[in-house]
Amino acid sequence: MTQLLEVRDLRVQFSTAQGTATAINGVNLSLEHGQSLGILGESGSGKSVTARTIMGLLDMPPAKINGGEILLEGEDLLTATAKRRRQLTGPVMSMVFQDALSALNPVHPVGRQIGELYRVHRGYSRKAAKAAAIEMMDRVRIPAAASRVNDYPHQFSGGMRQRIVIAMALALDPQLLIADEPTTALDVTVQAQILELLKEQQAENNMGLILITHDISVVREVTDQVAVMYAGRIVEQGPTAHVLGDPRHPYTLGLSQSVANEDLKGRRLPAIEGSPPDLLALPRGCSFANRCPLADEQCSSSAPPLESVGAGRTSACFHSGKVASNVAYSN
Amino acid sequence: MLHTAIDNDERAVASSPIMELRGIKMHYPVAKPMPFAPKKVVKALDGVDLKVLGSQTLGIIGESGCGKSTLARVLSGLEKPTEGKVLFDGVDINELRGAERAAMRRNIQLIFQDPYASLDPRMTVEQILSEPFEIHPDLVPKGGRKAKIAELMELVGLNPDHLGRYPHNFSGGQQQRIGIARGIALNPKVLICDEAVSALDVSVRAQVVNLLQDLQRELGLSFVFIAHDLQIVRHISDAVATMYLGRVVEQGSYAQVYDHSSHPYTQALLSAAPELRQGSNTARELIMLQGDPPSPIDPPAGCRFHTRCPIAQPSCSASEPDLEETAQGHQVRCFFPGPLAGRLN
Amino acid sequence: MSTTITTISTSDGADAVDRAPSPMRGAHRRWWLRPRFAISGTIVLLMILMAAFPQIFTGFGPGPTENCDILLTNQPPSAAHIFGIDIQGCDYYTNIIYGARASILVGIVVSAIAFGIAAVVGAIAGYFGGWIDALISRICDMAFGLPFILAAIVVLQLFGQRNIWTVIFALALFSWPGGVRFMRSSVLEVRNREYVQAAKLLGASNGRIIKKHIVPNAITPLLVLQTLGVGGMISAEAGLTFIGIGLTPPAVSWGLQLAAARDYIDAAPHLLIFPAIFLTVTVLGFVLFGEALRDEFDPKGK
Known part of the structure; x- marks a missing residue:
């Protein structure tokens, strides 16, 4: 069986007014179906850039991919056409961002934003899409989903908004979910709920999960594997408990x-x-x-x-x- | 371990309060959606009493909306409370005017969350650090200022040769050190740290925490340390207060609050933090709270926590409990205080 | 381009600590190599030189009304008189060079006055807020209600004898409200910055905070706005003069030259074309210069 995701010798640079900044300097990663991988690092370590490169979200320029391969089930994303990428984003891989409020469109009801995915990718009717959206909101435990499907993002609390973003990311049953600091903006009690939800959804759907965070305790809570990044390189990698319990770097x-x-x-x-x-x-x-x-x-x-x-x-x-x-x- | 805890408890008894909050309320009006809509206020702080003891650290924990940041602004004198007294050395700081007020202000300084935003981007570090002495020219004679500024730089672990640089030439941790240097320039008695290390990277955070503790020891400062990182608050604090929706719900020594928490909210909050569950010798079971904290515009009637409380009784929504002394000697605002373990269904 | 580093660090890690350096850093590197900045800057510089020292451009030659030959009027461009000769028989090139002074002077002085008023009044309104702000804002609203050109015409009508200073006065009288609003809003933004709060906690007086922190950090957008405004003021002066309400002879200005050329449009089109070209190029130069400045200070505002 092929790996779900394999990143080989990825290199990304940014051109800035001060010169060329090396954001990723030869990163190798691999992830199997149903596995969860934490990418741990501080600001500037390249962990978010890695995620964005995989998702094809880098602004180019200023960013420039200088080499490497990103294989999603054996298919190289870096050479894929824009159309092919769009087909893959959603049904095969998707992403949850740190800031739920800006990830949602403020002028559309949340139900429509979730339903839109079904309409575009699966050709659902308006009615079927709405039903699917309610089901999805149920799945991420939004209380009284049927009555809140027409509410706008600002009518939800921070924790509920992050649930909606997760619902959108999971809507098309992706095999790979990348969560970039999904709980950094949330309070501890809410963070605990969201991490629980992510773990549970990952296990239930046998999904690959990449959790990007600066918080070592979050990695310990959630992931089986961890990659520690520093200045654009992975410096240590392995099973979470072993790496964090008995570090070799x-x-x-x-x-x-x-x-x-x-x-x-x-x-x-x-x-x-x-x-x-x-x-x-x-x-x-x-x-x-x-x-x-x-x-x-x-x-x-x-x-x-x-x-x-x-x-x-x-x-x-x-x-x-x-x-x-x-x-x-x-x- | 145990030894330090007792030590701290004894100090808490021995030293007298340098700052005190009495019955502080801070209500902000909310913009009305329509001209004749009923007037609403955000009750950011709704009756807070706290004591800051000399040369000690008071930690404040709680979630967003609990009023921690408003507390920092009221304590520092940036905002005048709607009601209540902010006492420094027994004098209400909001009743002072003119020169007296300026003199008082020197004693209470604030360290901000975002180190870059707290430094004027168009000033060099030297200009930033000379500002306190230009405002209070009698403190250090003009000729001695340069030496004093260099001394400050060394005190916070920065190279005095970098005085001519601008804030953006420094890393986040270094910027926070500059902020701290400015904060201690006027020899304050109380330093309020409002999420002062939250924006820093983990490896840098430890450096700044160490710096703050060194400064406390050397200069005899009192800290009010507000943070959402519960492990850091535990590390640095002598006394801790838990806040929920504008109220203190539990307070006592750090050991009382962290190891013998009696309020269900404190217990849930501490159990939700993975770093505490992992870094603790005593096993903590995760107590999952439902939902988000309610809005401080419309706090629930009765006990403010009853909407999310795992052990709430009907009586909890009828009236609000007072802060009362527990058997362990700290104060809790709950009708049914005590460990939750075994009481959850 | 200096924002790229922000993308790396703010999206990476919990918070924006190692955030981008201020937009000023690096952005200044080799600005003179950027075509828009270079071209517009050269035009602006050239025009200002022309206004200040017209002799340089006319080769230390005579003033605008000297060496005129009344017998030679409305001559088309020739080798001796590259822009031709005007109705008075004077060298048109010399006239146009001297005409720059009125236009540039009006544009710059009016903008400078507006800048000064806006900086002070806007800072006061934004910083203190409350009734002071309400009062200033309402006065601005009222001044805004007046159509600018119409108001200037009315004021100019009150003067029998109009020179360059009357025109400046009339234009300056109504040119500041936009700047005040602009300054007020950027002060509102700066007012709550943490470094301002930190200065308050150190015991700094309001005057000190405004002078040291608020104005230096809030002035840039206003500076850019007023630079953009110079072009507008130059055309306003030309427009008013053209319709006979601005400058009057014996003053020399592009507006007057255009007005005079109006009657000979068939016989001597060059009389209209040359001042029009100078006017357009100058206005364009200042507008482009303002825009280049804006991008220099705020690379995201494009």
Whole structure:
């Protein structure tokens, strides 16, 4: 069976007034049917650009895809025609954005926006589309869906709007759902509901899920696999529990440590010093070298490739064997 | 662990309040949709009493719409409450005028959420940091300002050689450090951090939290730390208050509120945060609340939480409970306080 | 183009922290290489030079009314007189060069006055709000209600003897309300920015906040608007003069030249064509320059 999604050596650059910014610098990803993958990274790591490139949502220019392949069930999306892409978007892959309010059209009732998908892709009648929209709103647990189908986006609360966006994304039963920071704008109690909903829908429909977030605890909650991104590269990849529980890349370790926990009360947080590199001038060697406690000459002269560090795990670090025992972030 | 908790509790008793809110109400009128529509107000804060103790950190937790940000604006004096008193050292800051008010203002500073927006983009860092001393020229003699500004830069971990740069030349974490340097320039007593680290990346957030704690120790500052990151609030706070729809529903030491929460809302809020469930030694079971918080324009009658409360009784919608002392010694606004475990069906 | 970096960082990660540098950064790099900026800037510069030092362009030659030969009138362009000769027998090229002064002066001075009034009054209205804002806004609304050209005609009618300053006065009198509204709305936007609140918390006075934070951050859109307005004022002056209500001879201006040429349109079309070309190019130059400035400050506003 072919992989649901395979990204091979993807490279994306942005031309800016200051120069060329490297947003994605050789990313490889793969996802099977029914699998969930978390892409974890900070701002500028390239995680959102990766998602947008897969969905074909990059503004080009200024963005430019410099190489690579994105295979969706074996079909290369980068060479596909615009028409073919439109056919695939919705029924095969779809996306949930961070800001639900701007993802919905304010002047149309939500029911019509969901129903529109059925009318365009499946040729439903107006009436059938509306019924399907109500069913979809039920599925994402919007209370009294039948009576709210004619309401406008602003009449819903933030959590309900995100449910509607998810309903639209799921309407055509896609095999791949990409959720880009779907709960960042929401309150914790609502975030818990939405994450629950995503997990449940993913399992029920045997869908592939890519969850993009900066929040390590959200990745832990939801996904089986995780890819940690830093400065346009994946630095560590593998089963979520193993990667976050026993990191083999100093950056992953730093991330998981700098989240406060009970035992650190009254002490300093172990922080990664410094800040991420300038995307306009990426260093020749490892991008993390300037903040890394293990860095040596090799790290600043050449970039470490992703190498296997155990069953189903890879890490891009020359010293991945030493990470667990040797790294100490200032305390 | 236990040791620190007791330590903090003892300090809480020992030190006296430096700031106090008494019966604060902050109501904003809502624009009427039609000329003769009934007048509506958003009750952002609806009777809040709080104490900020000297050299301590008061953490405020709650969801959007609970009034946390309004609280920051009222505490800092940016807004005058509709009702109630904001006391600093026993004096109501909103009754002061002119020079007295300016002198008082120095003592309470605010650190904003968006570090870039809080710095004037057309000023260099040097201009930004000299502004406090230009406004209060008697504080530092003109000749000593340059040295003072360089000292501030070093205090917040920035290179004084970068004084000539503009805010956009710095990263988010560095911008927040500049904001903090401006905040402490006038030697304030109270620093209000309104989601001050929320916009920062995880790895940078830890640096800024450490900086704030170092400054607190060195300068004896009191913090009011408002954040939606519950783990960070737990980390930094001595005392914590939970807010829901413009009211404090639970308050006490951080250990009381986090480890012995008695209000069903606090328990649900803490259980919903994955970082707390994962970073805790005691198992927390997820208590899923239904729906979103109601609108502060029309808060529910009786206990404001009864519409989402998993243990609500009919009596809860009839009248509102008072903040009352629990067996653990902290205050809870609930008719049926205590752990939810075992009480859910 | 400097917005692209925003796309990377704000869509990426939770919040817009490492947000784009202000639109000013980088945007200034090599602006002179951009054709619109370069061409319009050159025109504007040339016209201003022409107004200030007409002698440069006429080769230190005589003034507009000297060396005239009343016997030679309405001559078409020739090698000696490249724009021909006008009805008075004077060199038309020299006349047109000297005519720039009135047009440019009116355009720039009126716009500068409007800019000054709008900056101050708009900042006050926007910053203080309340009844001050209500009062200023209503006055603007009333001034807006008057048709601009008509109002200027009425005012000019009150003066028997009209020179360049009367025209400037009449135009300036009604040219500020748009600017005030514009400034007010950009001040409203800046007023609630966090750096303004931070200055308040430091104890800064209202005057200081307006001077140091509000005006510098809110003035750019007004500056652009008024630059765009220079072209409008130049054509207004020419229009008023053309219908005989603006400048009167012996002043020299493109409006007057157009008015005079009207009677000889068949015999000497060049009298109409040359001032018309200069007028059009100047107005266009200022409008394009304003637009180029606008894009320079706000790359998204295209």
